Amino acid sequence: MAATYSLATSPLTRSTPIPFSTKRVPSGRSSGALPVPGSQARLSGAGAVALDGLEGGRDDWHQRYSLSTSGRRRSVASGSPSNTGSSEAKNVVMASNNVTVGFSVGASSSAFSDASSFSFPARSAPAGPVARPPRTGVSLLSRALSTGEKEQDLLAHLPPVLPSTDAADPLLFFPGIPLELLREAQAEFPIFNNELLVHAYGLAARAHQNQQRKNGESLLSHCVAVAKTVAGLGLDAETVAAALLHECVDMVSRSQLEEFMPPSVVSVLEHVNTISEMSRLYRQHSATGSFSDETFQRLLVGFEDVKAVIVKLSDRLAELRTISVLPADRQAALARETLEVYSVVANRLGVWCLKAELEDLAFSVLHPQEYNWLKEAVRTRQDPVALETAINSIKGALQAQGVAYEDISGRPKNLYGIFMKLQKDGKPLTIESLNSLYDLMALRVVVAHKHECYTALRAVQSVYRVMPSRSKDFIKDIKKPNGYQSLHETVYGEGDVPVEVQIRTHKMHYIAEYGFAAHWKYKEQMDSEDEWLEKETQYKRWLTQYKLRVHDKKVRPQGSPPTDSSLKSLGVAYMDMPEEQQRGLLDPFLQHERFKLQVPAKTEVSVLLQTCDGIETKDFPLGTTANQLWRDLGLGAQPGYALTVNSRLPSGEAALQSGDLVQVLPLSTILSRSPPQSAPLAAVLEDWEEEQAHAAAEAAALAASANNYLEVYSRDGMTTWSMGPNAGAAVPAGM
Secondary structure, X not given: OOEOEEOOOOOOOOOOOXXXXXXXXXXXXXOOOOOOOOOOEEEEOOOEEEEOOOOOOOOOOOOOEXXXXXXXXXXXXXXXXOOOOXXXXXXXXXXXXXXXXXXXEOOOXXXXXXXXXXXXXXOOOOOOOOOOOOOOOOOHHHHHHHHOOOHHHXXXXXXXXXXXOOOOOHHHOXXXXXXXXXXXXXXXXXXXXXXXXXXXXXXXXXXXXXXXXXXXXXXXXHHHHHHHHHHHOOOOHHHHHHHHOOOOOOOOOHHHHHHHOOHHHHHHHHHHHHHHHHHHHHHHHHHHOOOOHHHHHHHHHOOOOHHHHHHHHHHHHHHHHOHHHOOXXXXXXXXXXXXXXXXXXXXXXXXXXXXXXXHHHHHHHHOHHHHHXXXXXXXXXXXXXXXXXXXXXXHHHHHHHOOOOOEEEEEEOOHHHHHHHHHHOOOOOOHHHHHOOOOOEEEEEEEOOHHHHHHHHHHHHHHOEEOHHHOEEOOOOOOOOOOOOOEEEEEEOHHHOEEEEEEEEHHHHHHHHHOOOOHHHHHHOOOOOOHHHHHHHHHHHHHHHHHOOOOOOOEOOOOOOOOOOOOHHHOHHHOOOOHHHOOOOOOHHHHOOOOOOOOOOOOEEEEEEEEOOEEEEEEEEOOOEHHHHHHHOOOOOOOOEEEEEOOEOOOOOOEOOOOOEEEEEEHHHHHHHOXXXXXXXXXXXXXXXXXXHOXXXXXXXXXXXXXXXXXXXXXXXXXXXXXXOOOOOEEEOOO
């Protein structure tokens, strides 16, 4: 039988409370379903409610329940119970043809579909015979809902799952989608053959069908470009999947995404969407100073989900690559924001390749003449082939000297970096000024011991001519106050092009990257101590480079790994382990109190709070929930307002996290800027206004029956059930 897959349903229902108080429904309201004497309600599975009897109520009654297994949600819709008026309880879930698990099968209409949702066409039947499990008469779901049998016990009744030969075929679930972009990505990055990414591509292709960007390209091509950038950084399949789907959040609900994606991907998507909303607020409020670039930088560095930050950096990079189609003022705004915020964050995280290209693309928008002049002027002095040749030559000389290096890497200085250095030195943009710079190409050699630094220096001098006036010894001769140590030598490399060479030990390199002499602080010219920022940046930089293993795209000898291995022998990857487990794995140097990695202690969470009065960052005690925040802000006396966290109505007991966007705005404002959620939010607003009109009736109903309501909480909020006169009888409140 062909299967139709429908993306529908919303995390909000008419029974979602605003804000977080109990949803009380007057017992005499005509819209409520009447309880049936003798019927029973049971909890079955994780958060599922089974109704053994309902009578009365609306026609075509449907309610969404959740049966969570292994982090995935399955939606269940009950059929319309016939209203016979009989006193006998009628089971509404036993007929297997009226129960849908996950997807609607065949041509029958899903209880969750609506006009704003899109549907997946039925896939064609396979050519060969397909093994199907035998029907058992009563569905497993019906047994779960009617007998209370545990889900893990039900799994034992399932037949073994046959391996599928077309599991990674996107047409399996999304027939008719274009495959050219997927095939190109698979040819360039093998990770796109991963089944998760194939399904993510199919979902993105269907969601963005016939959607185009202002440059005439499909929106899907933009998503694939972002995903390819993330894949090129060496991140895992879940992060690449989030990059493919990062434009889908406003088009597909969370429950729909969870049908195809694991919760970790959905979480990254929602965090990317939060950063995008913060970006919009920054451009709107930065001119007034209420939302400064420093505030935005700190929010992103303190963001709990580093993967989401990297996806957003990649998204901004893709936008800048096609920015020419936008109006000039829009181009300038995006370019300024990139230089003020995104390139700074990329530098702090140590993702050099993103930082360099973000800066150069923004530079080309804001200063096109200077950019074009510099690009042409440095062409002969920044040959990547010549740099790779120099690195391989020095590698051979080190081996001849018996030096076992830890890492050799090089990079050309990006154009914006050259421009800013000339500006800092007060030099005009001329050939003479450019010739005074000797680090347009630079490489670094990292060795294990201090005496090997000088052996490596002799090896470099044996290969290329040096500039004696440029030789600097920051190990013995020149003592830096911040503890920086290294040997600097400038040589005439391939084609007599100047190349700056830095030689240091892995411990010196650690101090230069993570310690007192951290390069990011030198670049930003920080003139004051900020202990929180230093520790947070140190930790996030380590997390990016040694846990996520992000590729830095620097030039290395042939056959070298694409990541920085300078600190590998120190055991830097094990710095977050408990001390009793670090023995034998972590070098004693990194166990010293001055140099050990300190995971920032979380005693507070920093959120961006927007109200009708403005926008500001606020710190709250760790563990503060949305419900507590609502009370602390004194918002209970303001009807018609809603508190959202990351653009969603949260569960009242959901704890806030650093980097969350908390907004307290009128429901009408939320409705006007969130078209995809207008229908459910309109229902919430309608409920709120209706409750205000029936305040007296509700008060009387509560006085008569104060405990006749059952609140059922799930990840997406709270549903309230109206209890009948007999214990256990229940119907959804507000239906």
